Amino acid sequence: MTSAATLLRDARRIVVKVGSSLVTNDGRGLDEAAIGEWCRQMAVLASEGREVIMVSSGAIAEGMKRLGWTTRPHEIHALQAAAAVGQMGLAQIYETKLRENGLRSAQVLLTHADLADRERYLNARSTLLTLLQHKVLPVINENDTVVNDEIKFGDNDTLGALVANLVEADALVILTDQKGLFTADPRKDPAASFVHEARAGDPTLEAMAGGAGSSLGRGGMITKILAAKRAAGSGASTVIAWGREPDALLRLARGESIGTLLVAQTQKQQARKQWMADHLQLRGSVVVDAGAADKLCSEGKSLLAIGMTSVDGAFSRGDVIAIRDESGTEIARGLANYASAEARLICRKTSGEFESLLGYTAEPEMVHRDNMILSR
Numbered sequence: 498m499t500s501a502a503t504l505l506r507d508a509r510r511i512v513v514k515v516g517s518s519l520v521t522n523d524g525r526g527l528d529e530a531a532i533g534e535w536c537r538q539m540a541v542l543a544s545e546g547r548e549v550i551m552v553s554s555g556a557i558a559e560g561m562k563r564l565g566w567t568t569r570p571h572e573i574h575a576l577q578a579a580a581a582v583g584q585m586g587l588a589q590i591y592e593t594k595l596r597e598n599g600l601r602s603a604q605v606l607l608t609h610a611d612l613a614d615r616e617r618y619l620n621a622r623s624t625l626l627t628l629l630q631h632k633v634l635p636v637i638n639e640n641d642t643v644v645n646d647e648i649k650f651g652d653n654d655t656l657g658a659l660v661a662n663l664v665e666a667d668a669l670v671i672l673t674d675q676k677g678l679f680t681a682d683p684r685k686d687p688a689a690s691f692v693h694e695a696r697a698g699d700p701t702l703e704a705m706a707g708g709a710g711s712s713l714g715r716g717g718m719i720t721k722i723l724a725a726k727r728a729a730g731s732g733a734s735t736v737i738a739w740g741r742e743p744d745a746l747l748r749l750a751r752g753e754s755i756g757t758l759l760v761a762q763t764q765k766q767q768a769r770k771q772w773m774a775d776h777l778q779l780r781g782s783v784v785v786d787a788g789a790a791d792k793l794c795s796e797g798k799s800l801l802a803i804g805m806t807s808v809d810g811a812f813s814r815g816d817v818i819a820i821r822d823e824s825g826t827e828i829a830r831g832l833a834n835y836a837s838a839e840a841r842l843i844c845r846k847t848s849g850e851f852e853s854l855l856g857y858t859a860e861p862e863m864v865h866r867d868n869m870i871l872s873r
Contacts, residue, residue, distance in 0.1 A: 519531060527559050542746060553636055580642050669725070780812035801861070813836045832865075
């Protein structure tokens with residue numbers, strides 16, 4: 498089994514998730530010192546050339562404190578109100594602490610619908626990757642002010658895993674108020690032993706992790722195990738560790754064994770190619786000239802509109818399309834950055850002409866190579 502030392506030491510893109518009980522010091526208000534520590538550690542990781550995304554709970558808990566509520570309400574509108582109030586403080590403290598450590602930050606609020614809809618999925622992905630490209634650390638939370646119980650992620654552990662999938666992270670680090678996973682509840686079973694390393698998705702882990710979370714959050718160890726399983730689907734391994742462990746992020750990045758490591762069994766590129774090949778329905782196609790076909794197949798380049806000769810079918814941005822050569826043979830498939838009507842306008846055009854033709858520019862490519870799989 499792959500060691501923690503190799504997995505975390507080599508991880509270049511890391512999603513870090515922290516829970517409500519840590520961020521708000523068990524509901525006593527935002528823990529400025531703890532958040533400052535995580536920001537300091539993330540700044541060190543960024544200085545080493547790593548890309549870090551923070552997924553932080555705590556908006557509802559902070560809002561409850563600011564509103565003087567001592568128990569979590571059940572009404573969805575009250576929860577949304579608490580989130581709206583608390584999100585102000587949450588964004589402010591991260592911005593302050595990251596700036597103190599020389600990092601620029603951005604607030605990103607996501608809902609399940611943002612990642613279920615292909616166009617919004619691509620928009621969210623493009624935004625996050627652009628922020629990372631410009632050395633800005635995104636701080637992500639669920640947009641609790643607009644969602645309801647039917648479409649909530651349910652817990653930011655799940656959101657952390659979905660973000661790891663979205664940006665193709667190498668690792669997901671879930672910082673919690675527990676040391677990691679035990680074979681049983683150590684408070685009830687003195688024979689419970691600590692799980693240092695296991696396979697993400699192993700069904701026996703779910704039995705070990707049964708039980709609910711704290712009164713502040715909606716999760717628990719079971720949501721973390723399920724999040725690790727979800728993240729493993731795109732090739733990201735997960736570490737569940739105690740958030741107040743000194744220098745936890747830095748020590749993990751050095752390869753030290755902290756917490757529970759749940760190893761993804763599929764390599765990142767293999768997972769993405771399998772997803773592209775097997776689970777996406779084609780919505781249309783574009784035909785490319787011989788030069789573009791050669792750049793795609795021989796050089797692994799993205800598909801540029803200037804190499805396209807025709808567009809078939811009706812598709813939207815984010816839909817999966819086939820890329821065919823002049824003989825009609827499928828040579829690749831991928832996620833379209835432009836809808837079919839727009840694609841017809843930009844055929845044989847350079848990206849510099851997009852704005853005059855469309856009124857805007859999204860991406861310079863019709864299909865980016867990261868969102869493409871070759872068929873031959």
